Amino acid sequence: MIKLAIMGAMEEEIEPLLAHFENINVVEFADNKYYEVKYNGLEIVIAYSKIGKVFASLTAATMIEKFGCDTLLFSGVAGGINPELKIGDLIIADKLCQHDLDITAFGHPNGYVPGGKVFVETTKSLREIAIKVANENNLKVIVGTIATGDQFVHSTERKDFIQSTFKADALEMEGASVAVVCDALNVPFFILRAISDTADMDAGFDFDEFLKSSAKNSADYLIKIVKEL
Numbered sequence: 001m002i003k004l005a006i007m008g009a010m011e012e013e014i015e016p017l018l019a020h021f022e023n024i025n026v027v028e029f030a031d032n033k034y035y036e037v038k039y040n041g042l043e044i045v046i047a048y049s050k051i052g053k054v055f056a057s058l059t060a061a062t063m064i065e066k067f068g069c070d071t072l073l074f075s076g077v078a079g080g081i082n083p084e085l086k087i088g089d090l091i092i093a094d095k096l097c098q099h100d101l102d103i104t105a106f107g108h109p110n111g112y113v114p115g116g117k118v119f120v121e122t123t124k125s126l127r128e129i130a131i132k133v134a135n136e137n138n139l140k141v142i143v144g145t146i147a148t149g150d151q152f153v154h155s156t157e158r159k160d161f162i163q164s165t166f167k168a169d170a171l172e173m174e175g176a177s178v179a180v181v182c183d184a185l186n187v188p189f190f191i192l193r194a195i196s197d198t199a200d201m202d203a204g205f206d207f208d209e210f211l212k213s214s215a216k217n218s219a220d221y222l223i224k225i226v227k228e229l
């Protein structure tokens with residue numbers, strides 16, 4: 001029996017998920033709240049980490065090490081890079097990187113530190129379930145590379161750097177840290193995002209306008225995937 005972690009970064013990203021559950025038990029731990037529910041015979045822990053790689057790492061590690069989750073699904077929004085991705089569209093990560101991890105001064109590639117790797121791959125079996133669900137529900141999703149960094153990207157210059165350096169299809173601020181934690185702890189994981197903006201000079205306005213609707217797109221798809229687990 002799997003114990004599922006469902007994670008977001010912002011409250012707006014998990015609010016549409018929590019709406020599907022009742023009899024929610026709240027556990028306060030390490031300056032955060034963890035919501036425990038039972039659903040379809042599954043034990044599930046839901047939390048939003050707060051923004052950025054450090055908070056996301058703390059929450060992912062807590063859900064696994066303290067709550068005993070053995071599968072982790074992430075749902076949220078992202079900035080689109082691939083021009084095929086329009087606002088509201090869904091992207092499943094097949095691999096993730098950290099675009100702001102930089103010791104190139106020592107000849108290493110962007111996103112690399114000794115003992116690490118530039119790209120961390122997500123769990124294929126979870127991606128396959130997600131693709132099956134997308135096909136059954138006539139949902140358009142793309143599978144691609146997601147770049148993570150501790151900055152809200154709102155310039156074509158930074159967006160172009162991320163695209164050219166990592167061939168990334170979308171960007172956000174938490175996925176790659178969740179990936180490093182799950183990979184190190186050997187926990188299957190899946191990262192799903194819906195596009196809220198295109199990470200250029202309009203990003204701030206688009207983000208404010210589309211956060212809620214895009215977070216719901218991601219959450220609604222994730223719930224369909226949960227039903228297949």
Ligand SMILES: Nc1ncnc2c(CN3C[C@H](CCSCCOCCO)[C@@H](O)C3)c[nH]c12
Nearest residue numbers: 009051077078079151152153172173199203
């Ligand atoms: N262009 C972009 N650049 C980087 N990340 C993203 C993401 C993905 N999430 C949304 C959120 C944005 C950070 S601040 C939000 C505003 O807070 C308002 C609080 O005052 C952070 O958790 C990462 C969507 N578009 C992005």
